Amino acid sequence: MTPNLVYIVVIGVLFAAGVSMVLERSLTRVLMGMILLGNGVNLLILLGGKAGTPPIVGLGPEEEMADPLPQIMILTAIVITLGMTAFLLALAYRSWAMSGHDEVQDDVEDRRIMQLAERDEGSGTDDTDHEATP
Amino acid sequence: MLAVLILHAAAALLAPLLVRALGNRALYLLALAPASTFAWTLVNRAPLTETYPWVPHLGMDLALHMGTLSWLMLLVVSGIGAIVLVYCAHYFEQGDPALGRFAGTFLGFATAMTGLVVSDDLLLLYVFWELTTVFSYLLIGHKGEQVAGRRAAMQALVVTTAGGLAMLVGFVMLGHGAGTYRWSEIAAGPLPEGSTVAAILILAGALSKSAIFPFSFWLPAAMAAPTPASAYLHAASMVKAGVFLLGLMGPLLAQAGPWRPIAVIAGALTLLLGGWAAMRQHDLKLLLAYGTVSQLGLLTVAFGAAGRTAALAGAALLLAHALFKAALFLVVGIIDRQTGTRDLRDLSGLARRSPVLAGIAGLAVASMMGVPPLAGFVGKESLFAAFEHGGAADRLVLLALVAGSALTVAYGLRFLWGAFATKPGVAPVELSPPSWGFVAPAALLALTGLAAGLGASWLDGVLTPYAELFSGPAEHLALWHGFGLPLLLSAVVLAIGGLVFAGQRRGRPWPRQKVPQAADVYTKLMSAVDRAAVELTGATQRGSLPFSLGVILLVLVIVGGSTLLLAGAPWPSGLRLWDSPLQLVAGAVVIGAALVAARSRRRLTAMILVGVCGYGIAVMFVLHGAPDLALTQFLVETVTIVMFVLVLRRLPVRFSARPLRATRIIRSIIAVSTGVVAAGMAYVAVGGRIATPISTDFAEPAVSYGGGHNIVNVALVDIRAWDTMGEISVLVVAATGVASLIFRRSGALQRRRKEQGTATSRHGSWMRAADNPEARRQSIILQVVARLLFHTIVLFSVYLLFSGHNAPGGGFAGGLVAGLALTTRYLAGGRRELNAAAPVDAGLLLGTGLLIAVGTGAAGLVAGGQVLQSALVDLTIPVLGHLHFATSAFFDVGVYLIVVALVLEILRSLGAELDRQHDVAAREERRALERQKEPV
Structure with missing residues (x-):
């Protein structure tokens, strides 16, 4: 199979645009980036099967039929993306309602561990910083 | 022997209940389990072998064997176990709340110990070996509120588990070399080649368990356990496990040089x-x-x-x-x-x-x-x-x-x-x-x-x-x-x-011994592990989402890119520009929309451009020969846009402050390089497809077996039905998650149910919701049109659902169309109108859909086939005539209902509930303003 330039460029652009949005802090923007990335991945999967007539038996000769397997996988992916979008949107709204913005904040616990590392301390979870048993 | 193990395990499970019911006297009753084991062992003489199939396809059996040494150990373990249990009845105070837990753990330990000494399969022995470690951890840490107890328990656990892991490696080497994991078979043959390392590893496990130098330090610390537990674990049974292993394996493994x-x-x-x-x-x-x-x-x-x-x-x-x-x-x-x-x-x-x-x-x-x-x-x-x-x-x-x-x-x-x-x-x-x-x-x-x-x-x-x-x-x-x-x-x-x-x-x-203390080494080692964990976590987990994502993507770029460039990927020889000019147009639209969306600072603009992207992709699906994908993509994109608009109307118009210039540049570099690598992978992947696709064989069984002509739909509900089952479960979870994020209190959910109830109770009026103030603000013409169209669209969605087996459509597409019908009603008339259109609880609908889908799957099992297996049914019904359908159609009905419910849930949560919260906030604001205006 020879590759099709349009597909390749579209995939590249969707990835690049998606990634640049995902790397931001605003949750709605991250979500839009995920949608773009998802579209890019779907196309990448689609490219794995050959193009042709719709995979419906009786519509045309079977040899010219498009490969149905990537389509089946993509169909699942599209609908899952819908569910994820709904959830993340609700999350973004909740974040906005509670804190006035929809930005993804830094993890507090991770910050605490970074501070411990800067002070060259242990977490104390090993119970060894007490006097040893006789 | 299996009966003995089961008896012990049952006693362990019953122990907390019995102790609660009978108090300390329950221990006499529980002592009967080890006591009967003791009696059984006295009457039976070694050797004795029992085998029960366990995991046949892994070649693992419950292989039990009692040799003379095992017989002796069994006597010790059961006899002393029974005696110590009787002693416990006096040792613990009446009504000690922790006694039930202690008795259960104690008998659990006795079970593990009994299993250990009669195991013939090395891996089974290992399982029991580690179980004794776990129970010993619980018994040493019986007074978990004391630091000393906790630390001693952890020390014993770490030391003996480390030894146990070494032993496991030794077992695997030995079993692999001998071709069997049955000790009775290994012991009969000569020592497999190269078993010296295995012997040393097994020895390390045994010595650590028996608290032999240099592992001795954990045993004195373990005296934090209650004295009866010490008497049993740390004198009679557990510490003997290592010695027992030495005695069991000595006849063979002592042939390895360093053992003795x-x-x-x-x-x-x-x-x-x-x-x-x-x-x-x-x-x-x-x-x-x-x-x-x-x-x-x-x-x-x-x-x-x-x-x-x-x-x-x-x-x-x-x-x-x-x-x-x-x-x-x-x-x-x-x-x-x-x-x-x-x-x-x-x-x-x-x-x-x-x-x-x-x-x-x-x-x-x-x-x-x-x-x-x-x-x-x-x-x-x-x-x-x-x-x-x-x-x-x-x-x-x-x-x-x-x-x-x-x-x-x-x-x-x-x-x-x-x-x-x-x-x-x-x-x-x-x-x-x-x-x-x-x-x-x-x-x-x-x-x-x-x-x-x-x-x-x-x-x-x-x-x-x-x-x-x-x-x-x-x-x-x-x-x-x-x-x-x-x-x-x-x-x-x-x-x-x-x-x-x-x-x-x-x-x-008495003078102090001058030998270096292994306990100090242990303490230093544990502190070092803790410190290293903090340093490593601090260095890698920066707690920032963009940072973590950036690292992941960089790895993708570096590994993926270098593989493409260096590993001599099979680069395709040729390149087509496009298949049809229309493809070029669609591609250009997608590219343009994506690029502008990435640069846009306004939420709505960005969203609409992302939507345009999706529609462009749908066109490309059509041109590729994927009408089902195109249909679903169009519908999903539409629902997504509606969803976004519903939420974005409450959020600020613009995205929050732009990041600093430096991070913007780094971001762009990562983005562009990811795009280039992805494009490269796409280019190579096409050429990499050499094998004949499995799906070339899908066409014939799709018709003869699945009873449909649309291969994609038949595959979704039949060949890959498990996949779809997982997918609808995700949808159910997502819908529930949305509701719980938006409806903040359970009271809000109850109110919602009540509102739905009022909508159903008022029969008779065609414009059911016309008397509500909210609806009056909306365009009456739009409402009427939405109502006129509603049933037609719903009918169409049902048509899509059932025709999907042979033509583009199916449960997903049908459900989305029905969802859009509801969306139209909501957009035209607000939340009361939505309740009038769908007077059901979305959660109920979700559950019904899932029940139907799972029920169809289980029906295949009941009918003697496999889960989710479908059958073809031919029925002749007087009015409808001849019906030919596959039972997987019912599965598709479940999918349809779940998708409808998801959209309904989205409208109720992101639409109606946000309206209500906004109304409440606006009313309060107005009141506050009026109060300010009032003369003091």
């Missing part, structure tokens, strides 16, 4: 160091603990030497040690309980207060010291005899044994003196007399030690089959061997020990 020297040297060292440390202790329990360490060293020497006489002596000593050490622990428990202390500097005059207790302890200590005619004497004599005739190395070992035994005599006397003697200058302690049920277990154990010594010839007969596994000159267990070196040594040991004790009483305090 390592075991004997480590054992002898432990014997001396443990005895030395015991002389320094003031806590009676700790004294016994170090004594146990020392005795385990003695047993390791006996079994590790892997000679015939030594092994026989080892087996006899194993029994003797279990009897006297458990008895001594129980005595310490009684003293501790009845006087409130176990410090030998505070105890005085106990022998006079309780001569019975002193007698029991004296009998047990005599056995420990090797005084005839007790069991300890019989074992030790044989052990001396085993090393009597060897070369220089054996002489050296004999010397160590004599020195170690003399120390044993010394600390044995120290124990007796410390616990019972009347000391000048110490006030005699008060002892509330213990009930006879409290004392009887210890007495029974001590007397059994006497009986085992007197019955030495019987013991010899029973244990000889085990000794015969080894080669070497045959000595017998007997009380009287005649005058010879062993008897002389026994006398010398007693004499030296007595002198050492007398000397210590008069002289300076």
Whole structure:
């Protein structure tokens, strides 16, 4: 199979645009980036099967039929993306309602561990910083 | 044997309930489990083999085998287990809330220990081995609120698990080399090639479990456990597991070079160091603990030497040690309980207060010291005899044994003196007399030690089959061997020990041993692990989402990119520009929209451009020959846009502040390089598709078996139905998640249900919601049109659902269309209109859909097929005529309902509930304004 330039460029652009949005802090923007990335991945999967007539038996000769397997996988992916979008949107709204913005904040616990590392301390979870048993 | 295990496990599970119902008396009942095991073991004689299939396709069976050594261990484990349980009934106070947990854990441990000694399969043995570690962790940490208890439990867990893991590797190497994991089969054959490493690893596991140098330190710390647990785990059973393994595997693995020297040297060292440390202790329990360490060293020497006489002596000593050490622990428990202390500097005059207790302890200590005619004497004599005739190395070992035994005599006397003697200058302690049920277990154990010594010839007969596994000159267990070196040594040991004790009483305090403490190494190691974890976590987990994502993407770029460039990827030879001009147009639209969306700072603009992208992709799907994908993509994109608009109307117009210029540049670099790598992968992937796709065979069975012409849809509900099942489950979870994020209190959900109820109750009026104020604000024409179209669209969605089997459509597409019909009603008339259109709870709809889908799957099973298997049905119904359909259509109905419910949930949550919250906020604001305007 020879590759099709349009597909390749579209995939590249969707990835690049998606990634640049995902790397931001605003949750709605991250979500839009995920949608773009998802579209890019779907196309990448689609490219794995050959193009042709719709995979419906009786519509045309079977040899010219498009490969149905990537389509089946993509169909699942599209609908899952819908569910994820709904959830993340609700999350973004909740974040906005509670804190006035929809930005993804830094993890507090991770910050605490970074501070411990800067002070060259242990977490104390090993119970060894007490006097040893006789 | 399996029945015995099941009995134990059942007792362990019932224990907490029984203790709650009956109090301490329940322990008598529970003691029946190990007691019946003891009786069973007494009547049955080794060898005995049972096999039950467990995981046949992995070749794993529940293979149980009882040899002579296992038989002995089983007697010890079950007998002492029963006795200690009876003792516990007196040791713990009535109504102790932790007793149920203790009893359950204790019996769980007994189950694991029983399983360990009768396992024939090495992996099964390993499972039980680690189970004993886990239960021991729970028992040591019984007083989990104390730091010392927690730390001791963790220490024992870490040390023995580390050894256990080494042992597992050894087992796997051994089993792999021999081609079987059955010990009875491995033991019969020659030692597999290259088993030396395996032998050393297994030895490491055994030594760590038995607290042999350098792993000894965990055992004294483990004395944080309640005394009965110490008596059972740390004297009779668990610590014996390592020694047992040495004895079990010795006949074969001692053929590996380093086995003998390592075991004997480590054992002898432990014997001396443990005895030395015991002389320094003031806590009676700790004294016994170090004594146990020392005795385990003695047993390791006996079994590790892997000679015939030594092994026989080892087996006899194993029994003797279990009897006297458990008895001594129980005595310490009684003293501790009845006087409130176990410090030998505070105890005085106990022998006079309780001569019975002193007698029991004296009998047990005599056995420990090797005084005839007790069991300890019989074992030790044989052990001396085993090393009597060897070369220089054996002489050296004999010397160590004599020195170690003399120390044993010394600390044995120290124990007796410390616990019972009347000391000048110490006030005699008060002892509330213990009930006879409290004392009887210890007495029974001590007397059994006497009986085992007197019955030495019987013991010899029973244990000889085990000794015969080894080669070497045959000595017998007997009380009287005649005058010879062993008897002389026994006398010398007693004499030296007595002198050492007398000397210590008069002289300076016992000097500290100069050997480096492995416990310090352990502490340093654990601190180092903790520090390294903090440094590593601090360095890698920056807690920032963009940072983490950036690192992940960089790895993708570097690994993916370098693979493309360096690994000589099969680059395709040619390149087509496009298949049709329309494809170019669609592609250009997608590219343009994506690029502008990425740069846009306004939420709505960005969203609409992302939507345009999606529609462009849908066009590309059509051109590729994927009408189902295109249909679904169009519908999903539409629902997504509606969803976004519903939420974005509440959010600020613009995205929050732009990041700094520097991070923007880094971001762009990552983005562009990811795009380039993805494009490269796409380019190569097409050429990489060499094999014939599996889906070329889908067409025929789709019609004959799945009963549909649309291969994609048939695959979704039939071939890949499990996949779809997972997918709809995700949708259910997502819908529930959306609702719980938006409806903040359960009260809000109840109110929602009530509103739905009012909408259904008002029958008769066509414009049901027309009298609500909200609807009046909306365009009446739009509402009427939405109503007129609604049923048509819903009918169309049902058509899509059922025609999907043969033409583009199906449950997903149908459900989305129905969802859009609801969306139209909501957008035209607000939330009351939505309730009028869909007077059901979305959660109910979700559940119904899932039930139908799962029910269809289960029906296949009930009908004798596989889960989710479909069948073709031909029916002739009078009015409708002939019907031909696949049962998977019902599965699709489930999918349809779930998708409708998801959209409904989105509209209710992101639409209606946000409206309501906005209204409430606006009303409050207005009120606040009016209040401000009012003249004061």
